[in-house]
Amino acid sequence: xxxxxxxxxxxxxxxxxxxxxxxxxxxxxxxxxxxxxxxxxxxxxxxxxxxxxxxxxxxxxxxxxxxxxxxxxxxxxxxxxxxxxxxxxxxxxxxxxxxxxxxxxxxxxxxxxxxxxxxxxxxxxxxxxxxxxxxxxxxxxxxxxxxxxxxxxxxxxxxxxxxxxxxxxxxxxxxxxxxxxxxxxxxxxxxxxxxxxxxxxxxxxxxxxxxxxxxxxxxxxxxxxxxxxxxxxxxxxxxxxxxxxxxxxxxxxxxxxxxxxxxxxxxxxxxxxxxxxxxxxxxxxxxxxxxxxxxxxxxxxxxxxxxxxxxxxxxxxxxxxxxxxxxxxxxxxxxxxxxxxxxxxxxxxxxxxxxxxxxxxxxxxxxxxxxxxxxxxxxxxxxxxxxxxxxxxxxxxxxxxxxxxxxxxxxxxxxxxxxxxxxxxxxxxxxxxxxxxxxxxxxxxxxxxxxxxxxxxxxxxxxxxxxxxxxxxxxxxxxxxxxxxxxxxxxxxxxxxx
Amino acid sequence: xxxxxxxxxxxxxxxxxxxxxxxxxxxxxxxxxxxxxxxxxxxxxxxxxxxxxxxxxxxxxxxxxxxxxxxxxxxxxxxxxxxxxxxxxxxxxxxxxxxxxxxxxxxxxxxxxxxxxxxxxxxxxxxxxxxxxxxxxxxxxxxxxxxxxxxxxxxxxxxxxxxxxxxxxxxxxxxxxxxxxxxxxxxxxxxxxxxx
Numbered sequence: 175x176x177x178x179x180x181x182x183x184x185x186x187x188x189x190x191x192x193x194x195x196x197x198x199x200x201x202x203x204x205x206x207x208x209x210x211x212x213x214x215x216x217x218x219x220x221x222x223x224x225x226x227x228x229x230x231x232x233x234x235x236x237x238x239x240x241x242x243x244x245x246x247x248x249x250x251x252x253x254x255x256x257x258x259x260x261x262x263x264x265x266x267x268x269x270x271x272x273x274x275x276x277x278x279x280x281x282x283x284x285x286x287x288x289x290x291x292x293x294x295x296x297x298x299x300x301x302x303x304x305x306x307x308x309x310x311x312x313x314x315x316x317x318x319x320x321x322x323x324x325x326x327x328x329x330x331x332x333x334x335x336x337x338x339x340x341x342x343x344x345x346x347x348x349x350x351x352x353x354x355x356x357x358x359x360x361x362x363x364x365x366x367x368x369x370x371x372x373x374x375x376x377x378x379x380x381x382x383x384x385x386x387x388x389x390x391x392x393x394x395x396x397x398x399x400x401x402x403x404x405x406x407x408x409x410x411x412x413x414x415x416x417x418x419x420x421x422x423x424x425x426x427x428x429x430x431x432x433x434x435x436x437x438x439x440x441x442x443x444x445x446x447x448x449x450x451x452x453x454x455x456x457x458x459x460x461x462x463x464x465x466x467x468x469x470x471x472x473x474x475x476x477x478x479x480x481x482x483x484x485x486x487x488x489x490x491x492x493x494x495x496x497x498x499x500x501x502x503x504x505x506x507x508x509x510x511x512x513x514x515x516x517x518x519x520x521x522x523x524x525x526x527x528x529x530x531x532x533x534x535x536x537x538x539x540x541x542x543x544x545x546x547x548x549x550x551x552x553x554x555x556x557x558x559x560x561x562x563x564x565x566x567x568x569x570x571x572x573x574x575x576x577x578x579x580x581x582x583x584x585x586x587x588x589x590x591x592x593x594x595x596x597x598x599x600x601x602x603x604x605x606x607x608x609x610x611x612x613x614x615x616x617x618x619x620x621x622x623x624x625x626x627x628x629x630x631x632x633x634x635x636x637x638x639x640x641x642x643x644x645x646x647x648x649x650x651x652x653x654x655x656x657x658x659x660x661x662x663x664x665x666x667x668x669x670x671x672x
Numbered sequence: 673x674x675x676x677x678x679x680x681x682x683x684x685x686x687x688x689x690x691x692x693x694x695x696x697x698x699x700x701x702x703x704x705x706x707x708x709x710x711x712x713x714x715x716x717x718x719x720x721x722x723x724x725x726x727x728x729x730x731x732x733x734x735x736x737x738x739x740x741x742x743x744x745x746x747x748x749x750x751x752x753x754x755x756x757x758x759x760x761x762x763x764x765x766x767x768x769x770x771x772x773x774x775x776x777x778x779x780x781x782x783x784x785x786x787x788x789x790x791x792x793x794x795x796x797x798x799x800x801x802x803x804x805x806x807x808x809x810x811x812x813x814x815x816x817x818x819x820x821x822x823x824x825x826x827x828x829x830x831x832x833x834x835x836x837x838x839x840x841x842x843x844x845x846x847x848x849x850x851x852x853x854x855x856x857x858x859x860x861x862x863x864x865x866x867x868x
Contacts, residue, residue, distance in 0.1 A: 236800060238803065239803065248802055250726045316721075384686075384691075385689070385756040386763065391682055448765055452750075454685075601739065606799075608797075
């Protein structure tokens with residue numbers, strides 16, 4: 175049979191499995207318990223650390239005298255500490271926790287030597303701590319998304335390989351049967367990430383490539399971390415949990431595959447759009463633009479698939495903590511991606527490039543889509559690992575509302591403010607600053623929007639604290655019997671509900 | 673898939689412009705660009721570890737695309753060859769502040785830069801650039817005031833040093849300013865002439 179054919183018959187959802195799935199799943203949960211809880215705990219701690227630096231950086235931007243005499247917290251360092259704590263701390267740990275757990279469940283493979291996974295995980299986190307400490311104390315590299323001093327790169331790469339290997343081994347020794355689309359996404363991402371990371375580190379920091387090839391490599395990397403690492407992991411989680419919680423199959427398996435392959439095909443060319451107008455050959459930039467526009471295909475396909483799966487189940491979505499977050503994430507994915515394709519057009523980029531619009535867009539993807547999805551994943555995973563329920567439905571609601579409204583406000587504020595900033599930048603009659611208080615300036619027009627980001631950031635902080643408290647309570651609180659009483663829901667499924 | 677885009681985007685550009693060389697416009701002139709060395713190069717390290725890049729770009733776009741030219745950020749667009757001798761390229765993707773590709777030409781005064789870095793409000797009221805006061809030290813005036821001491825205008829009483837003290841740049845501040853002054857685009861290349 176040709177590989178393609180066998181591939182399609184492999185994903186045939188109708189195939190029977192021999193073992194009773196329930197039994198096998200609880201066994202998998204048992205085996206993944208310690209590593210998954212460890213990664214999730216690290217992730218949530220990093221989330222708080224990253225939030226702290228985010229608030230510091232955000233305040234500094236509109237009030238430059240805030241903590242100005244502490245060199246280690248100067249704007250450039252605080253924002254980089256924020257980004258790296260969120261990307262390598264929160265996101266990667268969440269991926270290692272939720273992503274590997276989803277993979278383990280779908281593969282139903284025996285997981286042996288999980289001790290090694292735990293050790294690798296500890297090394298990863300130690301490396302991130304050293305890296306962030308390095309950023310704050312003068313090791314900042316000023317290469318976007320690769321700010322940590324290059325000395326930690328080998329440790330990060332090495333511990334990643336140990337961790338990523340687990341996912342690949344799980345897949346290798348998976349229980350025979352169909353391969354679900356989530357497995358494709360996770361497997362792909364597990365291979366893509368190390369490739370990206372090692373190539374980028376080498377070509378920029380260890381053996382710097384000539385001139386602006388560094389910038390090309392930089393954006394090839396930075397954009398692909400989003401598109402070929404976080405995005406597939408987020409989509410895998412959505413694809414796994416949405417049908418699972420709703421108790422109905424995904425709308426179309428073939429659409430999901432089309433989504434996967436078109437993502438794999440187009441996304442990795444797209445990053446160059448960050449260099450539009452820059453000192454890069456024009457044809458390269460055009461490639462980036464075309465690929466960015468083609469991204470509409472995987473996005474539409476995935477959106478249809480998710481929508482058709484969830485449609486008609488609004489009640490269930492609203493009551494399940496997992497689904498609320500996941501559906502929020504899925505909708506944000508669609509929206510953020512459309513924005514992304516649109517922003518890659520030369521005329522649009524002319525306004526949005528170099529402004530806060532891009533920052534807003536980044537949070538749209540990384541937070542409104544990815545982080546919200548991971549929150550949903552954690553809400554689903556933890557009760558199954560711990561055999562306990564979330565102690566407080568109120569805290570979940572607080573988390574959802576503050577995160578949802580906070581990120582909404584941040585995106586709207588930054589994108590409106592960024593658009594205005596971009597128009598002003600393109601108008602040479604508007605100066606950056608002016609000693610005449612009457613004159614309109616670029617900065618004056620921008621500051622109120624920067625304020626709105628700080629307010630939005632505080633809302634997010636409250637949400638994250640609610641999440642943290644609920645999580646810690648669940649983990650170390652007195653053993654609850656709530657599991658038998660059924661899951662924590664955010665409303666009454668029969669009655670009116672919340 | 674990734675290998676494909678890597679070869680498509682990066683390898684092909686390595687082949688296309690990976691071996692660009694400095695070039696002289698006319699016979700007998702110095703081939704440009706030339707490598708940055710010495711104090712200015714040390715100052716670049718400060719620029720990097722302070723994260724100036726997160727608010728400042730170093731690239732001039734062609735006349736007609738954006739307002740780079742009208743704002744006086746450069747007489748010509750920057751091209752790949754301008755960057756070939758830089759060990760770390762700092763194109764930047766944010767323009768919270770102005771582009772700095774030609775700041776050495778636009779603002780050639782070291783004193784201005786020191787005052788601005790010490791507290792941007794002194795030179796640029798309403799700026800949101802952070803003050804880098806920690807790159808300066810307050811010291812007792814010796815036999816005579818140091819020649820490089822900052823002259824802070826009287827309109828900023830709260831920034832004045834105490835009686836008998838003066839504010840002088842640390843070595844790092846000197847290096848950083850040296851770097852800023854070295855940022856120039858005062859030569860032409862065959863593929864990018866002035867007013868282009």
